[in-house]
Amino acid sequence: MSALRDGTASPSGAADRTDLRDVAKAHRPFPLGRLILWAVAILIAADFVWIVAGNENFGWPVVAKYFFDPTVLQGLTVTLGLTVVAMTIGIVLGLLLAIARLSQDGLANTVAGLFIWFFRGTPLLVQLIFWYNLSTLFPELSITIPFGPKLVGWDTNSVISPMTAAIVGLALNEAAYMAEIIRGGLLSVDKGQAETAEAFGMTRVRALWRVIIPQAMRSIVPPTGNQLISMIKATSLVSVIAMADLLYSVQSIYNRTFEVVPMLLVAVIWYLLITSVLNVGQSYIERYYSRGDRRSAPRAARDAATEAPATEAPMGxxxxxxxxxxxx
Amino acid sequence: MTVTATVEPLVKARNVHKAFGDVEVLKGIDMDVAPGEVVVILGPSGSGKSTFLRCINHLESIDQGSIMVDGEQIGYELRKERLVKLGGYAIARQRRKIGMVFQQFNLYPHMTALQNVIEAPIGVHGESRQAATDNAMKLLDRVGLASKVHNYPRQLSGGQQQRVAIARALAIRPKLMLFDEPTSALDPELVGEVLSTMRDLADQGLTMIVVTHEIGFAREAADRVVFMDGGNIVEQGPPEQVIGNPQHARTRAFLSRFI
Incomplete structure (x- = not known):
């Protein structure tokens, strides 16, 4: 053995270098390269912040002055409210559409398909303007028996305010996208799961609710987070139909004061704050739905293992x- | 067969035909299973044995013939002398008394072992959470997993998962248990623990139909062994007869691979 080692050893002939050493005692090499990279990156970032902060054109005092302005906060409330309502309706409707798309029923399938085709296929801005101007198409909204007499009717302009136009427009558009996201999620669940639920006498609805959807959530949540963030920004489109959202409110201020950039910065910082909070929320939701995925035993299981007279070896x-x- | 003629069979299958497209998988299966009987179905892959098992609880519909379980025709109902196909809810109701164990375990991965077991008793059979949990703890203890009740399926070995699946099927107090190749997805050293659990159930008088490749289990636990090939029942009888002294060339050819 030693002859062989001598033959292959380095020219220095340091035999002990090839001895087996325990890796637990290994040292980490000094990360000089990484430290230099970090230093350079921090330097550039600091310089950039310095330049932006010192640039008078950004008008930071104006930003600070208007950041908590009542008009801005009012607009922020509208943006948040609109997002929550439109997203909620969008998710619920999207779920129904996804189930309809996956059903064997030809009618449900076709209706859902047409809905998704239309609302994904036209620009959201155009949809919003259409809803807002619905009264020019249908001056009166009514519930009638098809081709038959009218039951109840309303004046369109009294039903469609900027608020309802915004909610309907955003929600229906969102539903079309959510339908495809949820459908993808439902399809990602192993078919054996639905079959098992069926074999145990569960109804379709119960199987979906208890077995399929919780598992589908893992692939539904990340794109839904994406959609939610898009939605917050998409609500800024409603400023075209005179809905006083965050963007509209800063616009109304800079139309008066002409401080365009500082006021837009107010809106940008608020949008960034909201999305940051949502990102944190999303990571919590993701962790919840991947709970069955962890390899190590949960705490409760370990406790139970030590309490119960174990037939298997306790875990820890x-x-x-x-x-x-x-x-x- | 040792089944006495006076006992009404729990499962009555007559002339069951099933085709997937052009491929005829079942070509007229007749089978009676008495209450408390343990029937093991053997046969090469593609012989239709799993498909027949899945027809019994209507996971697959049949093209011709009839299957009765506990006096009810599976998937159909007689209304004014006309046979009518049942809707989803009625079929779900018929399945309540049939437990099933799958080759791939199919535990619900987002639920702990205990939650897996109590899901159907609470959601389908309307048991209270307390009663379902008590019963589930007893069943999990019986399959030797009292210490794993709060573990998720992914934290269990294949053999443990399959034993949870057996407990889950038992929790609905089934009149009939279907086992679809319960040990085929297991590592060889884990097969024994699942088979011994099943042998206990057989000893306790549970009516079982087991599709398996475990000849040893068939020999020890079965009241009757059914050998299927090419969508037909080739031969059936007590294990010592079918396994010990097979009459048909196809049965002999199949069994010779296990000796």
Missing amino acids: PSPTNVPQEAAR
Whole structure:
């Protein structure tokens, strides 16, 4: 053996270098390259911040002055409210559309397909303007028996305010996109799961609700987060139909004061703040729906293992006496 | 067969035909299963044995013939002397008394072992959470997994997962249990724990139809062994007869691969 090692050893002949050494005692080489990269990156970033902060054209004092202006906060409320309402309707309607798309029923399938085709295929801005101007197409909205007598009717202009036009426009558009996201999620679940639920006598609805959708959520949540962030920004489109959202409110201020850039910065910072909060929320939701994916035993399981007279070897060291988590 | 003629069979299958497109998978299967009987179906892959099992709880519809379980025709109903296809809800109701164990376990991965077991008793059979949980703990203890009740399926070995699946099927207090190749997806050293659980169930008088390749299990636990090939029942009888002294060349050819 040693002859062989001598033959292949480095010219210095340091035999101990090829001995087996425990990697647990290994040292990490000094990360000089990385430190230099970090230093350069921080330097550039600091310089950039310095330049932006010192540039008078950005009008930071104006930004600070108007950041909590009542008009801006009012617009922010509208933006948030519109996002929540439109997104909620969009998700619920999208779920129904996705189920209809996946059903064996030809009618449901076709209706859902047409809906998605239309609302994904036309620009959101055009849809909003159409809803806003609905009264020019249908001066009166009414519920009638097809080709038959009218039951109830309303004047269109009294029903379609900027608010309802904005909600309907955003929600229907969102529903079309969410339908495809949810459909993809439902299809990603192993077919054996639906079959098992069926074999155990679950109805379709219950199987969807208890077995399929919770598993589909893992692939539905990330694109939905995307959609939500797009939606917050898409609400700025409603300023064209005179809806006083965040963008509209800063516009109304800079139309008066002509401080265009500072006021837009107010809006930009608010949009960034909202999306940052949403990103944090999304990561929590994702972690919740991947709970069955973790390899290590959950805490409750370890507690139970140490409490119960184990027929299998307990999973880990006994923690302090935590009350056993009730089955959810 | 040792089945006495006076006992009404729990499962009555008559002339069951099934085709997938042009491929005829079942070519007229007749089978009676008495209450408490353990029937093991053997046969080469593609012989139609799994398909027949899945027809019994209507996971597959049949093209011709009839299947009765516990006095009800599966998937159909007689209304004014006319046979009418049942809707989803009525079929779901018929399935309530049939438990099933799958080759790929098919545990719900987002639920713990305990949640897997109590899901159908609470959601389908209307048991209270407390009663379902108590029963589930007993069943999980019986399959030797009392310490794993709060683990998610991914944290369990294949054999443990399949034992949870068996507990899950037992939790609905089934009159009939269907096992679809329960050990085929398991590592060889894990097969034994699942088979011994199944043997216990057989000893306790549960009516079972088992599709498997485990000849040893068939020999020890079966009341009757059915050998299927090419969509037909070739031969059936007590295990010592079918496995010990097969009459048909095809049965002999199949069994010779296991000796």
